[in-house]
Amino acid sequence: MVTTVADVMVATLKESGVRRVYGIPGDSLNGFTDALRREADIAWEHVRHEEAAAFAAAGEAAITGELAVCAASCGPGNLHLINGLFDANRSGLPVLAIAAHIPRVEIGGEYFQETHPQDLFREASVYCELVSIPQQLPRLLEIAMRVALQRGGVAVLIVPGEVFLASAPSGAQPTPVRAVSPAMRPDERSLAAAAEVLNAAGRVTILAGAGCAGAHDQLIGLAQALRAPVVHTLRGKEFVEYDNPHDVGLTGLIGFSSGYRAMEHCDALVMLGTDFPYRAFYPEDVPVIQVDVSGERIGRRVPVQVPLIGTVRDTVDALLPMITAKTDSAHLDRMTAHYRRARARLDKLASERRNDQPLRPEYVAATIDRLAATDAAFTADVGTPCIWAARYLRMNGSRRLIGSFNHGSMANALPHAIGIQASQPGRQVVALSGDGGLAMLLGELITLRQLHLPVKVVVFNNSALAFVELEMKAAGIVTYGTDLDNPDFAGIARAAGLFGARVEQADQLEDALSEAFEHGGPALVEVRTARQELALPPKLTFGEIKGFTLYATRTILSGRGEELIELAKTNLHELDVE
Numbered sequence: 235m236v237t238t239v240a241d242v243m244v245a246t247l248k249e250s251g252v253r254r255v256y257g258i259p260g261d262s263l264n265g266f267t268d269a270l271r272r273e274a275d276i277a278w279e280h281v282r283h284e285e286a287a288a289f290a291a292a293g294e295a296a297i298t299g300e301l302a303v304c305a306a307s308c309g310p311g312n313l314h315l316i317n318g319l320f321d322a323n324r325s326g327l328p329v330l331a332i333a334a335h336i337p338r339v340e341i342g343g344e345y346f347q348e349t350h351p352q353d354l355f356r357e358a359s360v361y362c363e364l365v366s367i368p369q370q371l372p373r374l375l376e377i378a379m380r381v382a383l384q385r386g387g388v389a390v391l392i393v394p395g396e397v398f399l400a401s402a403p404s405g406a407q408p409t410p411v412r413a414v415s416p417a418m419r420p421d422e423r424s425l426a427a428a429a430e431v432l433n434a435a436g437r438v439t440i441l442a443g444a445g446c447a448g449a450h451d452q453l454i455g456l457a458q459a460l461r462a463p464v465v466h467t468l469r470g471k472e473f474v475e476y477d478n479p480h481d482v483g484l485t486g487l488i489g490f491s492s493g494y495r496a497m498e499h500c501d502a503l504v505m506l507g508t509d510f511p512y513r514a515f516y517p518e519d520v521p522v523i524q525v526d527v528s529g530e531r532i533g534r535r536v537p538v539q540v541p542l543i544g545t546v547r548d549t550v551d552a553l554l555p556m557i558t559a560k561t562d563s564a565h566l567d568r569m570t571a572h573y574r575r576a577r578a579r580l581d582k583l584a585s586e587r588r589n590d591q592p593l594r595p596e597y598v599a600a601t602i603d604r605l606a607a608t609d610a611a612f613t614a615d616v617g618t619p620c621i622w623a624a625r626y627l628r629m630n631g632s633r634r635l636i637g638s639f640n641h642g643s644m645a646n647a648l649p650h651a652i653g654i655q656a657s658q659p660g661r662q663v664v665a666l667s668g669d670g671g672l673a674m675l676l677g678e679l680i681t682l683r684q685l686h687l688p689v690k691v692v693v694f695n696n697s698a699l700a701f702v703e704l705e706m707k708a709a710g711i712v713t714y715g716t717d718l719d720n721p722d723f724a725g726i727a728r729a730a731g732l733f734g735a736r737v738e739q740a741d742q743l744e745d746a747l748s749e750a751f752e753h754g755g756p757a758l759v760e761v762r763t764a765r766q767e768l769a770l771p772p773k774l775t776f777g778e779i780k781g782f783t784l785y786a787t788r789t790i791l792s793g794r795g796e797e798l799i800e801l802a803k804t805n806l807h808e809l810d811v812e
């Protein structure tokens with residue numbers, strides 16, 4: 235049998251530990267899928283939309299920390315990948331996309347399905363190269379994988395269909411490419427400068443992000459020495475919030491007032507592994523120390539006095555001995571007390587009210603949290619499900635929470651869950667889906683059945699694009715184009731071969747969720763949830779109206795968002811903006 239270029243690519247993937255490729259076959263990709271067919275150790279995970287293939291690879295990479303792979307045929311197949319790849323790239327996840335291309339001889343002649351993938355994928359990737367001749371492989375594939383792993387992002391390898399089928403260059407020997415984590419710490423001078431700032435400051439606050447993965451002990455050690463409250467970002471939640479007496483919650487537009495206050499009232503801020511983007515939430519005129527493995531990310535959001543380039547783990551290990559432990563815990567005590575009050579208010583919103591119909595989404599999320607496994611992996615759709623997940627899912631060091639937290643794409647929860655479940659078959663995977671989000675990639679319910687993935691999908695059916703309604707209300711815009719006239723999602727699930735249940739009132743919820751969680755296969759629980767339940771408006775568009783932004787922020791943070799909406803309407807009316 236002739237060994238093809240595709241055979242060598244598949245052998246390289248296998249040697250590198252890749253066990254599955256998500257995608258949809260077709261024309262230019264057929265040489266690659268044919269080689270996969272001959273390789274028993276790599277599964278072809280057949281999804282129903284290429285966007286889902288990219289999201290699934292992102293989900294797998296997020297849960298395993300290893301490279302994950304998706305593939306698509308040329309032209310439209312490539313284009314369908316792009317949004318999912320953007321998501322993976324913005325989240326820094328190592329994903330390889332094999333993008334098949336039209337025959338080389340036709341490039342540039344407006345051939346059938348012709349696109350220019352190098353242009354198209356450029357913004358969604360850290361590496362994007364066209365394979366022009368078979369002799370470039372497997373070396374280019376190895377480079378692509380290495381870049382995806384070491385820079386943290388998407389590598390796209392564009393391969394014209396006939397190249398897959400060409401004979402492999404003689405002597406082509408795959409070299410395995412695996413994830414390696416370096417020890418990385420700043421130099422002594424930078425550490426000394428950071429210690430000087432921290433030792434001189436009275437009230438220090440820590441803002442902790444996803445870069446704290448694997449550094450929980452260091453984070454707590456630093457917080458204890460500095461008597462610092464620890465604020466986290468949404469991506470940091472799963473690594474920061476648990477077993478953390480310094481936790482004062484999330485900051486940002488969907489955050490807690492305590493998180494905001496702890497940032498506002500500090501004399502020095504330490505950013506640990508975070509690139510939290512909202513500049514309005516950073517303190518003004520205080521020294522900032524930022525720790526990040528990537529020097530490029532330093533100072534993008536706030537002026538940084540001391541940049542520390544290294545992993546959180548190694549940097550804090552090196553910094554901690556230089557810190558004089560603080561004894562005054564007034565700042566910490568004030569902020570943690572504030573957090574306890576904010577938490578109690580939110581918990582009250584989630585408390586059971588048996589006759590609620592439709593249900594409060596807070597109660598739904600809190601019940602999912604209570605019934606889910608101690609090592610469950612959750613995904614949450616962009617929209618209000620993200621907010622309920624942020625507020626009510628409790629992390630413990632084993633649970634995971636994965637979402638489109640940087641790119642903010644709808645419909646991520648189900649395809650992310652596909653990749654998580656495919657790579658970790660024994661784990662409970664729960665997708666918190668919006669009704670808008672689920673409908674957007676509805677076909678992926680069929681993927682769950684076809685691939686025997688026992689994902690549990692909980693649909694927050696509020697008959698609306700509720701998050702957008704909040705945005706509109708906050709901006710004083712009349713809500714428009716946000717109604718969803720939904721089908722019977724539970725019925726659709728059953729027709730697709732899933733377990734399906736519909737929950738109309740609170741006293742049905744626990745049984746339906748328990749049954750779904752215990753079910754051996756894929757399951758969907760559709761819950762009719764309140765449409766008007768206020769999370770908060772994500773954008774404050776009244777910056778020019780003096781004092782409004784601050785008021786709006788306060789109102790949101792205090793959980794009295796209704797007031798904000800009323801105020802917005804009044805303001806607009808008075809200003810005759812409507």
Ligand SMILES: Cc1ncc(C[n+]2csc(CCOP(=O)(O)OP(=O)(O)O)c2C)c(N)n1
Pocket residue numbers: 615616617618619642643644667668669670671672694696698699700701702
């Ligand atoms: C692909 C995409 N399209 C549009 C948006 C803008 N958007 C953000 S949230 C949202 C509504 C989500 O609706 P749903 O899934 O029903 O969740 P809900 O907020 O109603 O709970 C929209 C349209 C987006 N973020 N991504």
Ligand SMILES: [Mg+2]
Pocket residue numbers: 668669670694695696697698699700
């Ligand atoms: Mg909705």
